[in-house]
Amino acid sequence: MFTTRRAVALLKVFLAVLFAVLVLFQVMSLPGQFRSMAEQSPEDAWLRWPLTAITVFWVLCIQVVVVCVWKLLTRVRDDRIFTEESLVWVDVIVWAIGAGWIVLVGVLGLVGFNADDPGLPLLLFLLTVGVTVVGLLMLVMRALLRQATALRTDMEAVI
Amino acid sequence: MPIVVRIDLELAKRKMSVGEFAERVGLTPANVAVLKNGRAKAVRFSTLEAMCRVLDCQPGDLLEWVDD
Numbered sequence: 001m002f003t004t005r006r007a008v009a010l011l012k013v014f015l016a017v018l019f020a021v022l023v024l025f026q027v028m029s030l031p032g033q034f035r036s037m038a039e040q041s042p043e044d045a046w047l048r049w050p051l052t053a054i055t056v057f058w059v060l061c062i063q064v065v066v067v068c069v070w071k072l073l074t075r076v077r078d079d080r081i082f083t084e085e086s087l088v089w090v091d092v093i094v095w096a097i098g099a100g101w102i103v104l105v106g107v108l109g110l111v112g113f114n115a116d117d118p119g120l121p122l123l124l125f126l127l128t129v130g131v132t133v134v135g136l137l138m139l140v141m142r143a144l145l146r147q148a149t150a151l152r153t154d155m156e157a158v159i
Numbered sequence: 160m161p162i163v164v165r166i167d168l169e170l171a172k173r174k175m176s177v178g179e180f181a182e183r184v185g186l187t188p189a190n191v192a193v194l195k196n197g198r199a200k201a202v203r204f205s206t207l208e209a210m211c212r213v214l215d216c217q218p219g220d221l222l223e224w225v226d227d
Contacts, residue, residue, distance in 0.1 A: 154200070157200035159190045159194055159201070
C-alpha cells in the first residue's frame, strides 16, 4: 500500500507535467507548425486549418484520458476504486480513445489512398495499431474492474 | 433465505445484551442487527467461531434451516 501511495503521488506529478506539455502543443506548437508549413508550401496551404483541427482534437482526446486517469488515481488512493462510480471515468477513457481512433482511421484512409511515398501512411498505420491495442486493453481492464467491483461488493455483505 | 440465525435465543438464555455480545465477538451492533433479521448474505467462519466462543455453544445452536 505504501508503494502504491508513492507511485500514485509520483504519477500525478507526471500527469500534471504531461497535461501542461499537451496544452503547450495545443495552443502554440501545432498551430504554429501548420502555419509555417502553409507558408513554405502555398499549394498545400488549404490543409492548414483541417490539419490543425484534427491534431488539436487528438491532443484533446489525450487530455481527456489524462484527466480521467488522474480521477481514477484519486479513487485508488482513497480505496474507492472498486465501486460503480469508477466505471464512469473508465467509460470516458474508452470513448475518448474510440473518438481519436475513428478520426485516426479516417485520416489513415485519406492519406493512404493519396500518398506517393509510403513513409507517412506507414507511420499512421503504426499509430493506428498502437491506439487499437491501447483501446482494446482498456476494454479488458474495464471488464476486470467490473469483476473486482462485484467481488468487493459481495465481500462487503459478508459478516 | 431459508437459513435463520438464532442469536436472540442464545442471548436470552444467557441474559446477555446485544451490545455486550457485539463487543465481545468484535462485530459492530449494526452487523449483529443484520445477522438477527436475516439480511446477512454470508458469515465468516472466524465470526461464527467467535460467536460460539462467546456464547459457549455449537454452530448448530446458532444456525437453523427453515423451509420456505
